[in-house]
Amino acid sequence: MMTTPDTATLVLWVLISTLPALLVGAGMYVLTQKYLERDYRKRLLEVRLKNSEVILPIRLQAYERIILFLERITPSNLLIRVSPSGLSAVEYQAQLLQEIRAEYTHNLSQQLYMSEVAWQQVKKAKEDVVTMINQCFQRLAPEARGTELAKRVLEKVLHNEMDPTAQSLQFLKQELHEIF
Template identity: 80%
Template sequence: MTFDTSSFIILAILSLFPALVVAGGMYLLTQKYLERDYRKRLLEIRLKNSEAILPVRLQAYERIILFLERITPSNLLIRVSPSGLTAAEYQAHLLQEIRAEYTHNLSQQLYMSEVAWQQVKKTKEDVVTMINQTYQSLEDKSKGTELAKRVLETILHNEIDPTTQALQFLKRELQEVF
């Protein structure tokens, strides 16, 4: 029996074929195992991170809710007394108080959803706008007590506090977490 080169090549290919099939199967199995192991480790890391981050996120929401409560006009007007101030001085004092509270809590946006943070920013601007518009409606020589009275009248007239919607939104978002 004589072998020519073409027969030898065919015989070599036929004898290598099972080895290539086994090697390919081993490669695919190894890839799937490594991929599954990678996903498992990634999941473990995310779980550990969420265990560490969840308390910080809750604290951020607590601080933002406290911020919103502090800038709620009725609470703000009680905390920042208008006694002895002109309406212009009282307006400036109220706006400075809101800005200070906001600046103090600015870093909390890192732990909140973008939608929640935008709601907080909008609420702050709504409170500032309400104070500014109310101040603009006063006479030049008005006292701070008149500004406070008019802001409260505006809230009663509108029957909704500008911070209510944001507070409700944050509470709903937190309920989704738990």
């Protein structure tokens, strides 16, 4: 006569038979997770590297354009480019300010590729140039000519021994050296 195994023996027999399968399954799960995590990190690194190959030249071009902008609004360069001949001081002031605004507007999108501190330096330089032109204009007689305004602006630059864009230019160049 055959005896039926009791429940405890049956449970023990099922555990002994399934334990190796459970251990192999758990090991496979852990290994698969580690592989997928490593693969994810590798792909993320590849994407970042690809992005830097695209973004880095764009950032460099943005800094180049902003440096060119600052050079163009440097008072001595601006006064050479925008001639005062035949204009009253009022007309010349308006023309200088319009030129600065146009240059600034043209380069406004470059702030996307610059640090916030660098962009604030650029804005400050632009505002300093505008302030300098306005201050020089306010000290002129109402009937003054554009050449007198140009002369006053140049005298102010020479008197201060530093133009309003120099600090920003220096900051941008320093930041570029840190990036590259």
